[in-house]
Amino acid sequence: MRAGLSITLTFVMSLHSDPFFRTFHALRIKGFAKADVVAEVADLPLSIVDQHLADLQGREWAMFREARELWQLTPVGREEHRIALAEDVGHVRIAEQLHDAYSAFLGVNERFKTLCGDWQLRDSAPNDHSDAAYDATVVEHLVALNGDVLPLVVVMGDVLARLAPYAPRLVSTCQRVVAGETKMFTGVMCGSYHDVWMELHEDLILTQGIDRSAEGSF
Numbered sequence: 726m727r728a729g730l731s732i733t734l735t736f737v738m739s740l741h742s743d744p745f746f747r748t749f750h751a752l753r754i755k756g757f758a759k760a761d762v763v764a765e766v767a768d769l770p771l772s773i774v775d776q777h778l779a780d781l782q783g784r785e786w787a788m789f790r791e792a793r794e795l796w797q798l799t800p801v802g803r804e805e806h807r808i809a810l811a812e813d814v815g816h817v818r819i820a821e822q823l824h825d826a827y828s829a830f831l832g833v834n835e836r837f838k839t840l841c842g843d844w845q846l847r848d849s850a851p852n853d854h855s856d857a858a859y860d861a862t863v864v865e866h867l868v869a870l871n872g873d874v875l876p877l878v879v880v881m882g883d884v885l886a887r888l889a890p891y892a893p894r895l896v897s898t899c900q901r902v903v904a905g906e907t908k909m910f911t912g913v914m915c916g917s918y919h920d921v922w923m924e925l926h927e928d929l930i931l932t933q934g935i936d937r938s939a940e941g942s943f
Contacts, residue, residue: 742887744769746813748777750887752787753806754927757797765916766924768890810931819885820933826880827929833874834926840866841911841919854907864902867910867918871899878925885932891925 742750744767751766752758758766764774778796781787786802789795798806843863846852854860875892882889898918901909911919930937 739883739886740814740817740819742813742885744773745777745780746809747887748774749781749786749802749806749809750813750928750931752778752781752796752798753803753810753931754924757790757795759794760796762916763796765894768887814885814932820935822884823881823929823933826877826884827933830874830877830881830926830929833870833877834922836870837874837922840870844910860907864910867899867902871895871918881929888925888928888932891921891928894921895925 747767747769748763751763754766755762760775760778761771763778764771767774769777778787778789781796781798781802782789784802784805785799786805787796787798790797840863843866844852844860847856847859852859875895878888878892878895882892895918898909898916898921902918908915909917911917914920929935930940
């Protein structure tokens with residue numbers, strides 16, 4: 726980990742979330758998604774997630790849009806999620822235990838936003854990825870950034886187990902960018918590095934009860 730990213734964290738044990746809540750929470754994070762995407766975010770088998778989604782629909786907490794095969798929470802479901810999230814973290818002072826790691830994450834997040842801009846634009850024009858040397862430099866910076874954020878995610882996963890799967894997902898997508906899959910850097914709704922990063926950030930904000938607008942960490 727680079728200088729300036731050191732953290733101190735003390736905790737008793739990792740908190741494990743109920744599988745049903747993990748599916749519920751994954752759908753809240755995504756907003757709307759296909760079942761396989763929900764399963765990836767929840768880190769659960771698709772067959773189990775299918776059962777959970779059907780249960781959510783039966784309770785009228787989620788709806789299924791057949792035209793695009795997308796699931797999303799209903800207004801009632803979003804309120805029920807707020808209650809379920811409070812129960813998931815229970816009496817554990819999650820925000821306090823995540824504070825140091827999250828503060829360091831916000832610093833890396835600023836670097837990531839800049840890096841995404843570097844990938845999408847070159848000389849104030851859309852990057853058409855025709856300059857291999859330019860792209861290679863940006864990818865090199867992504868690899869370095871990934872190396873900095875992984876220890877933070879590992880620490881946060883040690884506090885709250887459902888955060889742990891973000892680390893291997895970031896590694897996997899970073900490797901695909903290195904392998905030349907340009908859309909896997911900042912692509913939208915394709916499981917890109919940016920997608921996983923935004924899911925992680927949204928998870929951390931929801932879990933800690935942070936007001937994103939007040940924090941200004943977009």
